Amino acid sequence: MYVGRFVVVGPEGGAYRVSSRSFPNRKISEREDALTVGPTEDAPETDNPYVAYNCLRVVETPADGETVAFGNGSHVDPIAEKLELGYPARDALAESLLALDYEKDDYDTPRIAATITDDGEALIGTVRKDALIVEPVEEPTLVATYEKDSPEAIEFAAESASEAAREAYDLEFEHAVCAAGVALTDDGFETAFENGE
Numbered sequence: 001m002y003v004g005r006f007v008v009v010g011p012e013g014g015a016y017r018v019s020s021r022s023f024p025n026r027k028i029s030e031r032e033d034a035l036t037v038g039p040t041e042d043a044p045e046t047d048n049p050y051v052a053y054n055c056l057r058v059v060e061t062p063a064d065g066e067t068v069a070f071g072n073g074s075h076v077d078p079i080a081e082k083l084e085l086g087y088p089a090r091d092a093l094a095e096s097l098l099a100l101d102y103e104k105d106d107y108d109t110p111r112i113a114a115t116i117t118d119d120g121e122a123l124i125g126t127v128r129k130d131a132l133i134v135e136p137v138e139e140p141t142l143v144a145t146y147e148k149d150s151p152e153a154i155e156f157a158a159e160s161a162s163e164a165a166r167e168a169y170d171l172e173f174e175h176a177v178c179a180a181g182v183a184l185t186d187d188g189f190e191t192a193f194e195n196g197e
Ligand SMILES: NC(=O)c1ncn([C@@H]2O[C@H](COP(=O)(O)O)[C@@H](O)[C@H]2O)c1NC=O
Pocket: 004, 005, 018, 019, 020, 021, 022, 023, 037, 048, 050, 051, 052, 072, 073, 103, 105, 106, 107, 109, 110, 145
């Protein structure tokens, strides 16, 4: 089954996977406190505005905590910036998803996102053409751009960021390209990525 991009999130960590039929020549790289999706050296040029973006950011909040935000597009930046300003995660997700709205491409591709605070409060969200959903999760939960476009529980056993990236990459959905993983540890959030090399 092809579900496009997806996030998995639970109170202890999560992952974001790029699956793509149209733009498979992409990889994740690390830049300061962000993981970024971008083209590989051999990727054909494109003017599609939706295929290069920060997919995961760890930010410090005014309350001296850390929160991680991840998702499938440019909305990850305003979510992270609002968290840095002290917005509740629910509001940062809802406002940013609604402001940018679903993608104006041939598929009306939904925007999907998740946040986890360092006290283990996890939220999942999506904005589709017909809905805005932001809800708390207590167990690993998946939302994807296509087919599985409402949050649903999923078995996800990863116990570290690199295991999360690997497990998301290996999930039985078609056209895996790359994946980012995050895990909450005693020292804060650790992140990792998997480019299938
Ligand atoms: N975030 C991404 O990595 C991403 N990759 C592709 N898209 C959008 O989704 C459309 C369909 O892509 P695909 O056939 O690879 O699933 C693309 O034309 C593009 O507008 C994306 N936008 C949202 O998921």
